[in-house]
Amino acid sequence: MKSAPLPWPRTQTESEAVEYARENDLFDGGVLQKIIGLSRVRAWEIVGGLSRPSKMPCYAWGIPAQTCITGSKLAQVEGSVCQSCYALKGYFRTHRVQRAYQRRLDRSTDLRWVEAMIKLVYWQTAETGVPYFRWFDSGDLQSVEMLRTICAVAVDTPEIKHWLPTREHRIVEAYLEDETLPSNLVVRVSAALIDGQPAHTLGLPTSTVHSSTPPAGSIVCAARHREPVACGECRACWSKEAETVSYPLH
Numbered sequence: 001m002k003s004a005p006l007p008w009p010r011t012q013t014e015s016e017a018v019e020y021a022r023e024n025d026l027f028d029g030g031v032l033q034k035i036i037g038l039s040r041v042r043a044w045e046i047v048g049g050l051s052r053p054s055k056m057p058c059y060a061w062g063i064p065a066q067t068c069i070t071g072s073k074l075a076q077v078e079g080s081v082c083q084s085c086y087a088l089k090g091y092f093r094t095h096r097v098q099r100a101y102q103r104r105l106d107r108s109t110d111l112r113w114v115e116a117m118i119k120l121v122y123w124q125t126a127e128t129g130v131p132y133f134r135w136f137d138s139g140d141l142q143s144v145e146m147l148r149t150i151c152a153v154a155v156d157t158p159e160i161k162h163w164l165p166t167r168e169h170r171i172v173e174a175y176l177e178d179e180t181l182p183s184n185l186v187v188r189v190s191a192a193l194i195d196g197q198p199a200h201t202l203g204l205p206t207s208t209v210h211s212s213t214p215p216a217g218s219i220v221c222a223a224r225h226r227e228p229v230a231c232g233e234c235r236a237c238w239s240k241e242a243e244t245v246s247y248p249l250h
């Protein structure tokens with residue numbers, strides 16, 4: 001990642017700052033955030049907003065589940081977790097929600113996306129009082145570049161714990177060939193099949209879905225035992241110590 005030549009000019013307006021960053025190829029590495037102070041409203045507009053999953057203690061960012069590269073193939077497979085994906089049903093299928101997730105995907109390549117996300121991650125922490133953030137409440141990684149930009153957000157929000165569940169083994173593997181994951185980001189590799197074994201191949205934390213018996217040694221998600229359904233005080237999904245989290249099939 002590039003570093004800004006110091007001292008960088010104290011530009012007065014956002015458009016001047018963007019112009020300066022563009023001329024000096026400074027959009028990587030959260031540099032732009034240090035040049036300009038995006039307002040929360042402007043950051044929300046650039047990102048296309050966040051979602052607020054009722055079960056979670058924090059906000060989340062996601063994209064349409066229909067764009068899942070591996071998941072859309074798995075959705076055709078009997079007994080796969082994706083066949084009964086919650087993000088392909090009910091509330092998630094409403095026009096308004098679909099449009100919002102599509103907007104977030106469309107805007108994820110905006111040159112100011114990393115800086116805007118940093119702003120929103122801090123804003124949502126102030127709003128909820130919880131220093132956690134969830135990636136992909138719907139959808140999954142689309143490319144190594146997308147993972148790289150998410151890592152850039154995590155690097156520049158070191159006080160926040162990030163959790164990113166994924167079935168895109170190949171994208172994560174390709175990323176890990178040359179780069180490392182930030183210490184505050186847990187990429188949790190999800191099993192493909194209901195009652196499947198944890199996918200430990202990448203050496204990352206994993207998750208499974210079980211119909212009756214969870215894999216030995218896994219932490220069983222108890223969110224559905226709470227009323228209303230919620231994480232409560234549990235933060236296992238964000239913890240590297242939780243090697244495998246297993247979700248009861250519902």
Ligand code: SF4
Pocket residue numbers: 220221222223230231232234235236237238245
């Ligand atoms: S395991 Fe814990 S943190 Fe993860 S979804 Fe369940 S209740 Fe929430």
